[in-house]
Amino acid sequence: MLELENVWKVFETRQGRKEVLRGAYARIRKGEHVGILGRNGAGKSTLMRVLAGVERPTRGRVRCSMSMSWPIGKSFGIQSSLTGEANARFIARVYGTPVQETVDFVEDFAELGPYFREPVRTYSSGMTSRLLMALSFSVDFECYLVDEALSTGDARFADKCRAALDLRRADAGILLVSHNAQHVKKYCDTAAILRNGMLEFYEDVDEAIAAYQGL
Amino acid sequence: MIGEVPRRTPSGPLATQLRVIGALIMRELLTRFGRSRTGYFWLLAEPMMLAISISSLHVLSGHDLPNGLPTFWFYAMGYTPFVMFRSIVNRGANVIDANMSLLYHRNITLLDLSIARNMMEAVVCSTIILLFMTVAALFFDEWPHRPALFFLGLIESALLAHGFAMLLASLEVFYEPVERFVHPITYMLMPISATFYMLSSLPYEAREAMLWNPIVHVHEMNRWAMFGDRIVPYYDISYVWLWIIGLNLLGMAGLRAARPRLTMME
Numbered sequence: 001m002l003e004l005e006n007v008w009k010v011f012e013t014r015q016g017r018k019e020v021l022r023g024a025y026a027r028i029r030k031g032e033h034v035g036i037l038g039r040n041g042a043g044k045s046t047l048m049r050v051l052a053g054v055e056r057p058t059r060g061r062v063r064c065s066m067s068m069s070w071p072i073g074k075s076f077g078i079q080s081s082l083t084g085e086a087n088a089r090f091i092a093r094v095y096g097t098p099v100q101e102t103v104d105f106v107e108d109f110a111e112l113g114p115y116f117r118e119p120v121r122t123y124s125s126g127m128t129s130r131l132l133m134a135l136s137f138s139v140d141f142e143c144y145l146v147d148e149a150l151s152t153g154d155a156r157f158a159d160k161c162r163a164a165l166d167l168r169r170a171d172a173g174i175l176l177v178s179h180n181a182q183h184v185k186k187y188c189d190t191a192a193i194l195r196n197g198m199l200e201f202y203e204d205v206d207e208a209i210a211a212y213q214g215l
Numbered sequence: 216m217i218g219e220v221p222r223r224t225p226s227g228p229l230a231t232q233l234r235v236i237g238a239l240i241m242r243e244l245l246t247r248f249g250r251s252r253t254g255y256f257w258l259l260a261e262p263m264m265l266a267i268s269i270s271s272l273h274v275l276s277g278h279d280l281p282n283g284l285p286t287f288w289f290y291a292m293g294y295t296p297f298v299m300f301r302s303i304v305n306r307g308a309n310v311i312d313a314n315m316s317l318l319y320h321r322n323i324t325l326l327d328l329s330i331a332r333n334m335m336e337a338v339v340c341s342t343i344i345l346l347f348m349t350v351a352a353l354f355f356d357e358w359p360h361r362p363a364l365f366f367l368g369l370i371e372s373a374l375l376a377h378g379f380a381m382l383l384a385s386l387e388v389f390y391e392p393v394e395r396f397v398h399p400i401t402y403m404l405m406p407i408s409a410t411f412y413m414l415s416s417l418p419y420e421a422r423e424a425m426l427w428n429p430i431v432h433v434h435e436m437n438r439w440a441m442f443g444d445r446i447v448p449y450y451d452i453s454y455v456w457l458w459i460i461g462l463n464l465l466g467m468a469g470l471r472a473a474r475p476r477l478t479m480m481e
Binding site: 140 | 242319
């Protein structure tokens with residue numbers, strides 16, 4: 001279970017206080033596939049970091065009783081000066097999975113070929129996101145927190161990620177934060193819209209998408 | 216197609232922390248030396264050149280030391296431990312900026328990052344010092360008087376630096392300009408740390424004033440551990456440990472207080 005209770009996040013900027021989250025509530029159960037839709041600048045990245053527990057809200061509470069992945073998106077959690085392989089070893093050591101098994105899994109899943117043994121900074125953005133998905137799937141999290149990373153891979157790889165999630169649907173949930181309604185429709189059972197720093201939950205994905213597109 | 220996913224083996228908090236620190240040290244090794252062997256060479260060669268040239272300058276300037284102390288080794292063994300202290304503080308104070316992206320992994324703490332970074336630096340610098348010591352013993356017949364005590368001195372110096380670095384790193388979060396003072400501070404510490412001279416050659420008042428500085432104690436002890444009774448040392452080990460405990464507690468509390476204030480910029 002992941003619960004947000006009246007979560008505020010306020011940044012001090014040169015233009016004064018900027019309220020990015022303004023009293024967000026959420027309750028996400030183990031194994032749920034939830035999409036969070038938000039326009040550019042709605043505060044998706046900030047929400048991600050708060051959900052992941054790597055940044056503390058200015059006010060309010062985040063309670064989390066399941067193991068959450070780190071925010072999977074851009075190149076978070078990857079070290080670009082290291083090779084794909086060294087990154088896999090690092091993740092294995094940090095999260096306590098068996099090292100060799102993890103490296104094999106990541107190599108197989110990411111399909112980087114010889115690039116697996118080259119520094120990540122030489123990768124294309126598609127390759128980086130394939131590595132990122134492979135790294136995160138190599139750890140048995142109870143909830144994967146995904147930030148558009150799925151959208152950079154090609155259609156076939158996206159299907160593979162979906163299959164990986166489906167395989168463990170029983171115990172693995174996903175929290176997909178995106179501006180793209182199609183992705184949310186593809187991966188999620190329920191959805192919420194992030195607007196004005198607050199979350200509005202919808203029972204039905206189509207309903208959420210309709211409301212989102214009407215914005 | 217996807218098969219089994221690697222499973223985590225459950226572990227206690229201490230085991231987890233040790234594993235994380237291990238991972239960070241491996242990473243530090245890889246990123247600092249690259250993957251070539253010359254990386255390891257330069258890592259040692261760089262501070263070594265500094266130590267050799269500084270010590271040689273003192274030899275050339277013709278300072279004669281009492282009791283037939285070997286000029287080159289006197290300065291080399293005084294300077295290299297200070298280099299360790301200084302580089303731990305300089306690098307360690309920068310730990311948050313340099314590792315921000317790693318904080319996306321929730322089980323990596325600022326303390327883990329500090330320990331890994333500072334331990335790396337301490338090991339690298341100690342290797343150089345041991346190398347110097349070996350050369351002095353084998354080729355110049357300067358055997359260390361109390362090697363174990365010298366080693367303890369290095370540990371004390373590293374722990375002082377570790378605590379100080381953590382304190383500076385956390386102060387930077389609360390007040391950014393602190394960063395600008397780190398290098399000047401470590402630079403100014405050199406002349407008041409009994410690096411290049413002995414307390415026994417100072418007048419009483421100056422000596423008493425110098426003894427407020429814990430690094431002075433470490434350097435005096437190291438010198439005696441190296442050169443034995445050719446030296447009259449002034450040090451108090453318990454005073455040094457008081458500073459170590461104080462600085463480390465303050466440093467750890469500082470990092471803990473600093474963590475919630477961090478925002479991860481992209």
